[in-house]
Amino acid sequence: MQNFELTSSMLTMGGAFYPTGYVFAMFARQEDAQQVVALLANDNPEKPTLLLSPQSVLDNLPHTIAAADTPLPSVGAEATSVREYVELAHQGHCALMVYASKAKESEAVMDAIRSVPFSCAKKYRTLVIEDLS
16 A cells, blocks of 8 residues: 555546546545455555545645636536545545456455445546445
8 A cells, every 4th residue: 555646647638636447435534444455455566555644635636626627617526526535534534546447346446445434435437437335
């Protein structure tokens, strides 16, 4: 597990947060996020599981809302999702980003996530943000 660093590969061409191929999940307790990590196989060292502290969410993601809303408010879920993440981070929730580009991988990740209480979980697919809650 690595700490989060926002990279251009996690953004749309316009700068909106959109980490294609990842499941993004939030947890009220960091211990629950760490328990999920312990249950997951780390089969892809090039795309490691990333832990985001509440402060990391607040420091890195809010500015991507403006990119999703430019030139007009987003009709997609990019800005809405980030607003949800920011609201939860203000309440002290942390997040995990787990690369799971295939449906079978996503199912395994969600099995691990569902083993603990979680606040939200979304899968970023090409052109679709799927709510996994």
